[in-house]
Amino acid sequence: MKKHLRLTAALLALLLCLTGCFPFSSFDDRSSVTLSETDSSRPSPTQGESSKTESSKETETAETSGESESSEAAETGETSVGESSENESSTQESSSQESSENLTTPTGEGITDYVVLDNEYVTFTIKSGYSDLFGYNLKVTLENKTDKNLNFTWADTVIDGYSCDPFFYSTVAAGKKANDEINFYSEDLKEAGVSAPSVLTFTLHVFDDDDWSADYLVDERFTVYPFGEAAAKEPKDIPAEEAQKVLYEDSNIRIYVLDAYTDSYGFNVSLYLVNYTDSTLMFSINNASVNGFMVEPFWSDSVPASARDISTVTWYKSDLEENDIATVEDVEFTLRVYNYDDWFADDLLDQTFSFTVGE
Numbered sequence: 001m002k003k004h005l006r007l008t009a010a011l012l013a014l015l016l017c018l019t020g021c022f023p024f025s026s027f028d029d030r031s032s033v034t035l036s037e038t039d040s041s042r043p044s045p046t047q048g049e050s051s052k053t054e055s056s057k058e059t060e061t062a063e064t065s066g067e068s069e070s071s072e073a074a075e076t077g078e079t080s081v082g083e084s085s086e087n088e089s090s091t092q093e094s095s096s097q098e099s100s101e102n103l104t105t106p107t108g109e110g111i112t113d114y115v116v117l118d119n120e121y122v123t124f125t126i127k128s129g130y131s132d133l134f135g136y137n138l139k140v141t142l143e144n145k146t147d148k149n150l151n152f153t154w155a156d157t158v159i160d161g162y163s164c165d166p167f168f169y170s171t172v173a174a175g176k177k178a179n180d181e182i183n184f185y186s187e188d189l190k191e192a193g194v195s196a197p198s199v200l201t202f203t204l205h206v207f208d209d210d211d212w213s214a215d216y217l218v219d220e221r222f223t224v225y226p227f228g229e230a231a232a233k234e235p236k237d238i239p240a241e242e243a244q245k246v247l248y249e250d251s252n253i254r255i256y257v258l259d260a261y262t263d264s265y266g267f268n269v270s271l272y273l274v275n276y277t278d279s280t281l282m283f284s285i286n287n288a289s290v291n292g293f294m295v296e297p298f299w300s301d302s303v304p305a306s307a308r309d310i311s312t313v314t315w316y317k318s319d320l321e322e323n324d325i326a327t328v329e330d331v332e333f334t335l336r337v338y339n340y341d342d343w344f345a346d347d348l349l350d351q352t353f354s355f356t357v358g359e
Helices: 002-018 054-076 086-099 186-191 317-322
Strands: 031-033 112-118 122-132 135-144 150-159 169-172 177-185 200-208 218-224 245-249 253-263 266-275 281-290 300-303 307-316 330-339 349-356
Touching (some): 112 218, 135 186, 245 349, 266 281, 281 307, 307 317
Antiparallel strands (some): 112 122, 200 218, 245 253, 253 266, 266 307, 281 300, 281 330, 330 349
């Protein structure tokens, strides 16, 4: 089954990369909607599928440029009209500290020349890690020891307890080496409450680029501590009292509604998903209705073993308009949870849920 899904997964990953990796960005015209029988005073969480907008990239780049220019002026003793005063600089530093006060950064010198895997087929080495404006990055060296062209990719990546798959897909010709990078975006890191990963768990897949029906040469799971095992952080759970609605929880899974809101794309529900099992689970929604009319969001999300995820379900504006729905009043759907790697196993959940949206 996995071998048949490789092409589809790779094409989807490439499409996501070309469209900015995460098409549903933060929206300026977002308006909050409160679920009934809940506490609406809680701040909205960071959306797991959000990405940086172009404006935020430009702002951060401008700030970095400004800091660089100030540093150069300080070294040469030169000043210019409009240059920030010491008080203004202090205010900016204070603001920067406040914006990152909820993030934790591991201590230590960082990973250097760490050989993750060295076997008869490949050598996979993490050369170093570094942070930049857009997140955290790993520099890697890939060696192909075979006489075939090989593809390297990651799957089921977990950062500090939260699902966070980077875009990483690299092809190395037979008998060659390649340097590449694996990038984790800051919005995804914020979901786990970190600015850089202290625990990184992933499955490394290596397979023949010219024969995608062949078995994996490497299909192995690894755990890496970029700043040393002593700096590893415990995963941060979201307590039930911070959710707008608890949909379901037992010893295997947990599903909370964190937020409900409208934006230029439509009506959105932010879900907090927890997988307590030792298998990758698929969460999916079917038979969905809005105000009594069938409107499918076409949503599903896979969550690796012992991981959490924040995922957004979107009912698109065009679909709502086709059903003459101007205001969402109530939503109903069937939520199914099952073992992603064993489709013959019993479902962990197959249940219908509904909630009313307040004004």
